[in-house]
Amino acid sequence: MANKNLSVWTSIPFWRRSAAWVTGFASILLIWLTFDTLGQITMGTDDDLKNGVTKRVPAATVINYKIGYEMSTKRGHEVPTIGEKEPFFGKEWSADDAADLLHLGKLTSQTKNCMNCHTLLGNGAYYAPDLTKAWIDPAWSKTGPMMAMTGKSTKEEAIAEFLQHPSTYPTHARMMPELGITADEAKGLVAFLKHMSSIDTNGFPRNFGKEEGSTNAH
């Protein structure tokens, strides 16, 4: 075979060149798409929010707004909605303060190792619920069980209280452990969760919180 090539299909140089071209082409396409995607997932600004400009990942000040998750007939799946303003921990946050709070929250989500029990945007471990849309989970709504359990009057305070003392408020035999989360870190984490719920995830998870009644499967 090395002496005489009977066919291109048994020629090593042919396959080497093909491998190089295909790899090069795939890599260039990936890099090109990466530039496009990076532009689309860069965090928006406070002005975008004020002017109603939709961003896939909104600015940190999105914590000052009501967030929903509604079916878009145009896109064929659910999308996050950013509604009217609502106070977050009793006040409206400036762009700088909101960014600082989100920074603390994201940092804490890493240092407390959330991702090795929970999934964030569906990635992580599968021991605890997905947190992508945790902020709008019915369990934390006015009529949900968590508000009464923690004795708080707002959703953000209830979540912050739970995060600081999770095993004091057990919901199931499988509990979240005490991770030494401080009051400030808890606030940051709630901001991080609220911000994450406003990210456009192309309809994941589907039908979130739309179930009425419960299944007979159990």
Place this chain on the structure above:
Amino acid sequence: MLTSIKENHLTNKGQELGMMYFRVAIILFGAQLVMGLIAAIQFLAPGFLFELFDFSVARMVHINALVVWMLYAMIGATYMMLTDETGHEGVAIGLGKLGFWLLTAAVTVVVLVYIIVQVGPGTEASLWLIHEGREYIEAPRWADIGIVVVVLIFYFNVFATYMKGEKTGIMTVMVANLLALAGLYMAGMFYTDNISMDQFWWWWVIHLWVEATWEVFVGTLAAYALIKIIGAKREIVEMWLWIEVLMLFGSGILGMGHHYFWIGTPEYWWEIGALFSALEPVPLIAMFVHVLYDWGKEQGIAEGRGETASVITNGPAMAWIVTNAFGNFLGAGIWGFFHTLPQVNIYTHGTQFTAAHGHLSFFGAYATILIGMMYYGLQRAYGVQRMKLTFKSKMGIFLTTFGVMGMTIALTIAGYEQVIVERGEMGATWNAFFVAQNLPWYVQAQMWRAIMGVVTLLGFIYLAWDLLTIGKVSKEAEA
């Protein structure tokens, strides 16, 4: 394995260094299984070690031990083949040994900090000193920098030896692929407040490792091993290798799109991810066919010459390589394809389906061939002409493979339940999650997973025992 270096049948210093890496790899493999077992028990009895050694800690050490033992075994395997392929003594093996000790000291400190400190306050210092809380690449920043330094030493050794020696096709692929593999690690070494951006680059490391560069690495190992173990023709395995590189990179690089369906990234990744990741099993079928075909062909030629003996000069290594050919296709190919299309993945993303796929693919695609390389290293270290399967080798390969397969099936069933009930019926909420987790069939599946985990650990004990003894036993049998 302990006396593999003292026996000193190794023809060069690079192989000694390879054996050093293999020893640490097998210890970390054991640690991985113990941690996995703790986590599996916690699924069934959540009170087990609660607030003492929580699931998050066990799971972090479980997956980190996995990544690190595989990297150790990969470095070991590269040092093992370096001089054989290039015909040149490694240029800076002394420096390589220093790198080995640095890396091993760093890994020890990192693991102790994971186990003892566990979590830190929400500050940058925690990321630098404790861990980064990013699945698979949790290593704290100081260790990241240390890893880069050690990998640079390793790469310098490989590259400089390659430049001085013979440039075979196998080594050319190895040198180019290792550069990509090492460089990609840097995509995971920064912090951002933007979780979508975070995960976008995180996948550059994870996906482009396990679904591109690691797979090509397996291709080069299989090529080298087939030449050494069954006497396959270099022209044939190298041609296969280039075809595999073409198909693996051609599908795997853009197959990354299947991780970009739901993390905030644009919709066009649906089409790109679906198309290219659906092609990812194709090279795995090719690799499977290639290993079995070459084996059959070489045996046939030998029989044609009137020889009756097997062409296999290392039974356990070949057994693990054949398991790799099958396991890679089944675990990475089939189990990956199960949930790679967005129409399916919108429901299965982040469920036990992923765990099932993860277990069989890491084992089938990587653990198997790396263990095969360890057996090959032992054969060389003890100067054994023909290494045969012992009872312990057979028990090791049978029980670990059976155990991992069992865990995979159990987790697939658990995933199926979870997808239907939590995602399909109940809309993925906090409550939906727990309803699904408490279904009797789900719990039963988790129980089987734990049982199969024990079987895997038993297999590992046989395997480790065999690795410790087979060199001496085979040598004595031949004497």
